[in-house]
Amino acid sequence: MDKLIKKAAQDLALAKNVVALTGAGISVESGIPPFRGKGGLWEKIDPMEYAHINSFMKDPVTVWNVLLKDMKEIIDKAVPNKAHKGLARLEELKKLTTIITQNVDGLHQLAGNSDVIEFHGNFVWQRCMKCNSRCKTSEVDLSCIPPKCTCGGIYRPDCVFFGEMIDPDHLVRSRQAASACDIMLVIGTSVIVEPAAYMPVIAKENGAKIIEINPEKTPLTNSISDYIVMGTAGHTLQNIVNQLEILIES
Numbered sequence: 001m002d003k004l005i006k007k008a009a010q011d012l013a014l015a016k017n018v019v020a021l022t023g024a025g026i027s028v029e030s031g032i033p034p035f036r037g038k039g040g041l042w043e044k045i046d047p048m049e050y051a052h053i054n055s056f057m058k059d060p061v062t063v064w065n066v067l068l069k070d071m072k073e074i075i076d077k078a079v080p081n082k083a084h085k086g087l088a089r090l091e092e093l094k095k096l097t098t099i100i101t102q103n104v105d106g107l108h109q110l111a112g113n114s115d116v117i118e119f120h121g122n123f124v125w126q127r128c129m130k131c132n133s134r135c136k137t138s139e140v141d142l143s144c145i146p147p148k149c150t151c152g153g154i155y156r157p158d159c160v161f162f163g164e165m166i167d168p169d170h171l172v173r174s175r176q177a178a179s180a181c182d183i184m185l186v187i188g189t190s191v192i193v194e195p196a197a198y199m200p201v202i203a204k205e206n207g208a209k210i211i212e213i214n215p216e217k218t219p220l221t222n223s224i225s226d227y228i229v230m231g232t233a234g235h236t237l238q239n240i241v242n243q244l245e246i247l248i249e250s
């Protein structure tokens with residue numbers, strides 16, 4: 001048994017209010033490729049050309065064809081992996097209170113977590129740009145591109161495009177959660193994108209322990225993080241939660 005997995009389980013056993021900050025790395029094992037970094041989607045297509053709100057307003061057909069159609073296909077069939085399930089179990093065990101995520105795939109809610117702050121909104125819902133009514137992305141009819149609401153308005157995903165603001169309400173709630181937790185788990189993210197990058201700092205300043213679960217070191221490692229458990233999110237989290245359950249039972 002990895003010493004750090006044991007240590008993380010011991011720390012979680014003592015914790016009362018755990019907050020998780022998650023990024024693309026937690027959903028890779030669900031078949032969702034990351035946007036940033038090596039092999040990421042933004043290496044293949046230019047986000048400023050296809051994921052900017054101005055591009056969508058100007059030419060929704062192209063943005064749907066180049067980006068959104070593929071995203072729908074990938075996210076429609078994605079299911080929670082061992083890491084999402086581990087976090088859901090941590091909530092059942094009355095440890096985890098809130099998840100702050102940079103992901104738009106809705107997999108944390110699907111796994112069973114109840115308080116999920118989605119910084120970038122989500123791709124699970126589409127919103128009509130004319131009447132504002134919503135429709136599940138999985139139920140949107142793509143036989144006509146761009147897909148349209150019964151009122152004739154164009155559907156757009158409920159997530160944040162480049163050039164759009166993050167919901168200020170999400171920021172306020174994230175800051176509150178970060179400042180109130182006693183452990184922050186940073187999972188599958190190198191946290192270089194603001195405002196997510198501030199959350200571990202806020203947690204640390206308020207006395208929380210920061211535990212990273214990442215396959216490799218990040219800018220947080222050896223600075224903000226207390227320690228890093230290196231590995232893939234699913235395997236590592238499953239081991240930590242198993243170990244925690246043994247500690248709780250004994």
Ligand SMILES: [Zn+2]
Pocket residue numbers: 128129130131132133149150151152153
């Ligand atoms: Zn409509």
